[in-house]
Amino acid sequence: MTQLTPDLTSNLTPDLTGDLQAPRISEIVLRSSNYDAMKLWYQAVLGVQPFYEYVPVDWAERAKQPQGRFDTDIRLCFMRVHNQFPYSQVIALFDVPGLQPEQKASGLHHMQLRHDSFATLMQRYGRLRDAGVAPYKSFNHGPATAFYYEDPDGNLVELSAANFETEAAFLGFFQTPAFKKNPAGIPIDGDDFRRRFQAGENLSDITRIPD
Incomplete structure (x- = not known):
């Protein structure tokens, strides 16, 4: 007899928890055999x-034996990238021996880690580049500049920064014809962006999306 998968959305409505304060993303937990x-x-x-x-x-x-999905007595670490109690933002690693990379599977697409400023992003980009860590892809999305890296397990990690100094300008860009015409943005040369920024060129000129 075939067992039917229950409809997990049959009792849901879009406003089911709309009266509650929205939670903030707190942890990204990665399981890896490459700890x-x-x-x-x-x-x-x-x-x-x-x-x-x-x-x-x-x-x-015990690492020589397969681990279950919810086994908790394993090697692990938590790295806090931001903390403002009661909220925090954490990257966690769980050591799960014997995993093999899977392709064409539902799951994590990428994680975005936003910087406090464009200057900090350029500094981090330069130091990583000098250490041999290069982005997989680099984009000017319009509202933000983003470098996409692959970690040792192949997860896509986006390091980004806003292209505007104020929230009003950042949000305003979403209403412009340039964004509505091209919400994905354009590929960029990270070295060129960094060189122009270090030379003192105006941020708005560096990150302008052509009409």
């Missing part, structure tokens, strides 16, 4: 150290 390389990559790319790390005393032996 040490992943940990080093995120420490170097984000410039943060784990604020909590746990290694079971018998992990060297």
